[in-house]
Amino acid sequence: MNSSPFSTKERILGAAESLFATHGFAGASLRQVTAAAKVNLAAVNYHFGSKDKLIEEVFRRRLDELNTRRLGALGHLAQKPETTLEAVLEAYIGPALDLSRTGGGGAAFVRVLARAYAEHNETLRKFLSENYGHVLRQFAAEFQRLLPALSKEELYWRLDIVTGALTYAMADFGIIQRKNEVAEQAHREQAADHLVHFAAAGLRAPSPHPAPRG
Amino acid sequence: MNSSPFSTKERILGAAESLFATHGFAGASLRQVTAAAKVNLAAVNYHFGSKDKLIEEVFRRRLDELNTRRLGALGHLAQKPETTLEAVLEAYIGPALDLSRTGGGGAAFVRVLARAYAEHNETLRKFLSENYGHVLRQFAAEFQRLLPALSKEELYWRLDIVTGALTYAMADFGIIQRKNEVAEQAHREQAADHLVHFAAAGLRAPSPHPAPRG
């Protein structure tokens, strides 16, 4: 019955990903999603149970592979004395870049990911923390090994900044607008290159023992 | 009739700011807003005309003062040979910090500002660009003077990263969660201090003439 090579579930996930990226979770309706996926409205609740479950599935589909690849890349570097800061950053950012490079909607997903940070939805936050929190903790441990001069608190502050900048840059929210659809991949690769370079310098900055502002 | 010292318009703006920060523009309904403001539902359309106009007014109320203060701080530094990179960053970030420090809902507004980046709402983007784009251009010119080794393109990439990190950090989206309401101001000041330090190092990083990734 499907004229498309993709199943109904896959078409819903793809359309939802794209529309959530553009309009947000509350702003994109199931009627928009099912219309874009060319499926019946009831198909969402039939296949996923509810809109919230659909949102979770949009995340799970991408994050399972993304974080597996991140940990795999980290596994080749961890504990080795010759590992560089740039290499660990690359292990974290590279899979996200690859994801955004795959034609099948991954570029939209990184925008959805940025949405998740902006959403203060507690249910969503808990889901992400429970399912993928261990990845961030493993990377933090490796960064700590490479930056022993930083206190744990200082390190977490900086990793927080890197994560924010990564999310923001990959999601293409910035003032720098690309010219056309063809240049999107090149644009995103440039963003990642600049980001790794910038983040490495920021992480390496000497600890300030900050004085009161004024 | 108002038992509050604030007018109906002011109470609506304050409640809207807080709820937009938490639930987003589409996620916060006018019924939630008017209930929190303890005013009648129809008051929004009477005083502002529509929900979209209310959103614009939430921005205008804060950004007019914020950007005036930013340009004022920049005016004391621009063209002077002894100006430092940190001072210009401080001129950009400091007023945002002060805003988030004022008790009257400014802390919520910085989260609203971050929402604006995540929203791909063209109407909102156009409004912000038309009304406040000149501020970013003036700061870019001053950064260019202080970082002559950077190409214009390279500089814009880095400023884009700084803006993203600033927005993200000030909006308190990160993994670092503060313990209670009392510590919020101290938390935010720490975030700004770390951010200035991090951003200055990132901006000063030598130009990479980036090689192909691999």
Place this chain on the structure above:
DNA sequence: CGTATTCTCAAACGATCGTTTGATTCGAAC
């Protein structure tokens, strides 16, 4: 005072939301 204007209020408007229902169609197993 009376009058005009501004503001607030409960109530309802039509539209759209997420979800559910029940009938119908499909594809494999026997």
Place this chain on the structure above:
DNA sequence: GTTCGAATCAAACGATCGTTTGAGAATACG
């Protein structure tokens, strides 16, 4: 061919959305 579970469909559910209405209360001005 018959049967049966899976999938799709049009239609409708109650709830909530932004917005509008018209009457009443508060305020300002003569």
